Amino acid sequence: MSGGTLRGGYLGQDDEKGTLYGVGVGPGAPDLITLRAARLIEGAAVIAYPTLAGADSFARSIAAGLIPAGAEEIVMDVPMTTDRAPAQAAYDAGAARIAAALDRGQDVVCLCEGDPFFYGSFMYLFARLAGTYRCDVVPGVTSVTACAARAGRPLVARNERLTVLPGPLPEAELRDRIAGAESVAIMKVGRHLPKVRAVIADLGLTGAATYVERASLPDEVVLPLADAPDTAPYFSMILLTKGADPWL
Amino acid sequence: MSGGTLRGGYLGQDDEKGTLYGVGVGPGAPDLITLRAARLIEGAAVIAYPTLAGADSFARSIAAGLIPAGAEEIVMDVPMTTDRAPAQAAYDAGAARIAAALDRGQDVVCLCEGDPFFYGSFMYLFARLAGTYRCDVVPGVTSVTACAARAGRPLVARNERLTVLPGPLPEAELRDRIAGAESVAIMKVGRHLPKVRAVIADLGLTGAATYVERASLPDEVVLPLADAPDTAPYFSMILLTKGADPWL
Numbered sequence: 001m002s003g004g005t006l007r008g009g010y011l012g013q014d015d016e017k018g019t020l021y022g023v024g025v026g027p028g029a030p031d032l033i034t035l036r037a038a039r040l041i042e043g044a045a046v047i048a049y050p051t052l053a054g055a056d057s058f059a060r061s062i063a064a065g066l067i068p069a070g071a072e073e074i075v076m077d078v079p080m081t082t083d084r085a086p087a088q089a090a091y092d093a094g095a096a097r098i099a100a101a102l103d104r105g106q107d108v109v110c111l112c113e114g115d116p117f118f119y120g121s122f123m124y125l126f127a128r129l130a131g132t133y134r135c136d137v138v139p140g141v142t143s144v145t146a147c148a149a150r151a152g153r154p155l156v157a158r159n160e161r162l163t164v165l166p167g168p169l170p171e172a173e174l175r176d177r178i179a180g181a182e183s184v185a186i187m188k189v190g191r192h193l194p195k196v197r198a199v200i201a202d203l204g205l206t207g208a209a210t211y212v213e214r215a216s217l218p219d220e221v222v223l224p225l226a227d228a229p230d231t232a233p234y235f236s237m238i239l240l241t242k243g244a245d246p247w248l
Numbered sequence: 249m250s251g252g253t254l255r256g257g258y259l260g261q262d263d264e265k266g267t268l269y270g271v272g273v274g275p276g277a278p279d280l281i282t283l284r285a286a287r288l289i290e291g292a293a294v295i296a297y298p299t300l301a302g303a304d305s306f307a308r309s310i311a312a313g314l315i316p317a318g319a320e321e322i323v324m325d326v327p328m329t330t331d332r333a334p335a336q337a338a339y340d341a342g343a344a345r346i347a348a349a350l351d352r353g354q355d356v357v358c359l360c361e362g363d364p365f366f367y368g369s370f371m372y373l374f375a376r377l378a379g380t381y382r383c384d385v386v387p388g389v390t391s392v393t394a395c396a397a398r399a400g401r402p403l404v405a406r407n408e409r410l411t412v413l414p415g416p417l418p419e420a421e422l423r424d425r426i427a428g429a430e431s432v433a434i435m436k437v438g439r440h441l442p443k444v445r446a447v448i449a450d451l452g453l454t455g456a457a458t459y460v461e462r463a464s465l466p467d468e469v470v471l472p473l474a475d476a477p478d479t480a481p482y483f484s485m486i487l488l489t490k491g492a493d494p495w496l
Binding site: 022026027029031032033034035036038039084087088091115116117119120123124127130135137138139140142145146148149150152155157158159160161163164165166168169177180216247248 | 274277363364371374378398400402403404407464
């Protein structure tokens, strides 16, 4: 069952077509990119990545030092709307441009912050293209373990459980999920910080909670949750390590 | 709050002492090591890692091509017993040898498969040494995202939840946790495979389950859970992606 390609549905062996690589570039520090991802990016003729409402791509900024001069860049600008249709149209158009490069026999390296299959927008391209083209996903370091490393907080040992929750979940669900969990990583905290902080305080867990913002980057912030600012950027996380016992 | 060291308790700035690096080497393929980890291993004068009951170290095998000839290797052999005391003694003795090297001013690179703070034995050394010595944790690619990549199964998108459960958990707890979850990664399946498979079948989720063994290694196995062998190695995982919707 080994080999370089995935079972995304594509069963062909059409060697005239290129391969789509979904490449995790890790949490932010350029040297937390894997050797495999670095090799693929350095050798890429075509790079692809989404941007949000015209903003710069975080994934591209992580990999910037590795992208060859002259590489073609396929940028999918995704509008910020509550309606899904405009974003779907952006991924449809991006997938069509990627498909055209693959049909020409070029490989395409799609850059993803963290890991492509862990809250990564790459999965929208994978869903559109993996049934037709060779597709290889290169896993990356996620922000969860990067935040734990920077906070000096072991996540899980032995038979402990880890729960990953997105901060935008409704307050009641967050409360229920955190109450029943051991270690918890709350992602995408951003503007949901006051709500998440109130839930954790209600549960009496503030002392076990660490706030981490932009882990591994030069402007990283690591603070006890009680000292966290009221406004948080999208790339922020709260770690609750009430279960983790780092002593054997 | 940026900088190279962690808040593990150590507040000193004694530059005559070495730094302990807990270095994640990823899930198995040597090129899934990060650039930072590779640089640290290539430059290491002292390498440390545990072994289990005299067996070879998986972490060392992943990094073998990067370890300098002549590096000192501190091997902590951990006996396999139900009593914790002999294992604690092995980590105590290993920590003392590492401390001696740090006191001599040498850095020590401790190798950890996957990520040091995600079910990694490094946390036992961290608990013993981070209060006294500079300690820096280098996060690594975990087996969770490596398995998802190889299985071609996106883990979580948007506001989905991910639950990580160890296979040794009791059957009733596994059932409750899986029933209440969206995407699930069940780690350390090994000899617990029949129990885990029965729980998943009872919940009617077999069709959403993928079995992955030794992800990213040449002898990797990826199978629908229904087709998985009855005996699984320790480094095996079951992914349940009932929640993941890779379409935007």
